[in-house]
Amino acid sequence: MSQTTNQPAVNIEALKSEVRAALINQKSFxxxxxxxxxxxxxxxxDQADGSGGTDGATMRFEPEISDDANAGLSIVRDMLHLVQKKYPQISQADLWAFAGCVAIEFMGGPMPPFKFGRTDDSDGKNCPPNGRLPDAAQGADHLREVFNRMGFNDQEIVALSGGHSVGRCHAVRSGFDGAWTNNPLEFDNSYFKNLLEIEWKPKDWDGNFQYTDPTDTLLMLPTDMALIEDAAFRVHVEKYAADQELFFKDFSAAYGKLMCLGCPEQCDPSAEVPTASAKTIAGEEFREVAMHGSLGLMRRFAKTADVHEVEPTSGRNALHKAAFWGHIEAVRYLATELKLDPNVQDLMGDTALHDAARFGHAEVVQILLDAGTDLHLTNSAGMTPRVLAIEYGKDDVAERIGAAG
Ligand code: HEM
Incomplete structure (x- = not known):
């Protein structure tokens, strides 16, 4: 996943892990x-007037919050609450859209193309009216009406409907009951195979009209059945049932598009990504060689790079990188000759001294103390470099820092 300059400084892999831990744990999947x-x-x-869509996170407000179609969804928004607090630079709108994408990936599906840049509305003024989401009791005409309004064609409607390869219906929420596939936590093309291979019949029960298989365990909604009843839809169902790779490719593209409906252009993964300037490339190379402690190469790249620049995804500068690995001469060059600011804190709140202290790089610690690092700066765990050294059993380093303070 690429990030452009207007994307927030976020370590994507770390954010993914946080979302994973919030969604998948001992209590739930x-x-x-x-x-x-x-x-x-x-x-x-609605593409006619640009209303609705993922921007604004309007599902927090009336009337959208109590649209019948959204029954039971607030629980996920609450599950993501702590992630939201930890990443205040990301809007809720971005977090919901991102969590949806990574959830698909966690279940074995493709990671849809994604970019940040949505903002949160402060009230429900821009809430779309209720009733815009599809009604499962209807057929092909209704599906086209609803999805064409968003800008999707037949092929995209079928691909997106493959989202029903996972999850289930809950009678208490929607009046429908059951899962579409035998592995409802695995994202694959079995939804399309089931549509074609199983002999579906109306379910004999008191709930909403739905279809069931001969063993009365699985379900299809009337809108799902419309995909095989309508000849133009059916062509795509057949293609996706036969070719999972094609389904993943088309689903990924359509879901990525769905995630940036109603959003500023910066959220559109298909919009042109500005190419990195020569200076940015030199900056990346500079930090890379600092990480390896290659002094000769650092001197060479320093001629073209902005040596003070921080890595957008981690907030770390060259000093962090060299200090982490204990490269004494590289740290000396950066701190004393190039005068990099030793008080820069990365996204975890660590200064270069935190990194050196954690790993007990005593000589590097001394250089950073001499360079005037503020010893009171705390990282996101609330630890100063000295406390961190004690935590990691680096008593000599802790003493050295204590003496300097
Ligand atoms: C085509 C029109 C669609 C209709 C009429 C429809 C309708 C429904 C209904 C009635 C439920 C059951 C809700 C409940 O009882 O908890 C449901 C669940 C679900 N839908 Fe759809 N849906 C449609 C399209 C989509 C799309 C495009 C996606 C994603 C790409 C999707 C993903 C899901 C998932 C993952 C669940 C299961 C949620 C859970 O396990 O709690 N649906 N859908």
Whole structure:
């Protein structure tokens, strides 16, 4: 996943882990529902007037919050609450959309193309009216009406419907009951295979009209059945049932598009990505060689790079990188000759001294103390460099820092 300059400084892999821990834990496996939250926030879009869509995170407000179609979705938004607090630079709108994408990946599906840049509305003024999401009791005409309004064609409607390869219906929420596949936590093309291979019949029960298989365990909604009843839809169902790779490719593209409906252009993964300037490339190379402690190469790249620049995804500068690995001469060059600011804190709040202290690089610690590092700076765990050294059993380093303070 690429990031451009207007993207927030976020370590994507770390954010993914946080989302994973929030959605998948001993209490729950909330990936299907996270994916549905994201789809319902995008699925309100109307291309005629640009209203609705994932921007604004309007599902927090009336009337959207109490749209019947959104029953039961607030639980995922609450699950993501702590992630939201930890990453205040990301909007809720971005977090819901991102969580939906990574949930698909966690379930074995493709990672849809994604970019940050959505903002949160402060009230429900821009909420779309309720009733824009599809009604499962209807057929092909209704599907076209709803999805064409968002800007999707037949092929995209079928690909997106493959989202029902995971999750299930809950009678208490929607009046429908059951899962579409035998592995509802695995994202694959079995939804399309089931549509074609199983003999579906109306379910004999008191709930909403739905279809069931001969063993009365799985379900298909009337809108799902419309995909095989309508000849133009059916062609795509057949293609996806036969070719999972094609399904993943088309689903990924359509879901990525769904996630940036109603959003500023910066959220559009297909928009042109500005190419990195020569200076940015030199900066990246400079930090890379600092990490390896290659003094000769550092001197060479320093001629063209902005040596003070921090890495956008981690907030770390060359001093962090050299200090982490204990490269004494590289740290001396950076701190004393190039005068890099030793008080720069990365996204975890660590200064270069935190890094050196954690690993007990005593000589590097001394150089950073001499360079005037502020000893009171705390990282996101609330630790100063000295406390961190004690935590990691580097008593000599802790003493050295204590003496300097
Ligand atoms: C084509 C029109 C669609 C209709 C009529 C529809 C309808 C429904 C209904 C009635 C439920 C059951 C809700 C419940 O009882 O908890 C449901 C669940 C679900 N839908 Fe759809 N849906 C549609 C499209 C989509 C799309 C485009 C996606 C994603 C790409 C999607 C993903 C899901 C998922 C993952 C669940 C399961 C959630 C859970 O396990 O709690 N749906 N859908």
């Amino acid at each position: 909330a990936c299907p529902i996270a994916m549905r939250v994201a789809w319902h926030s995008g699925g309100t879009y």
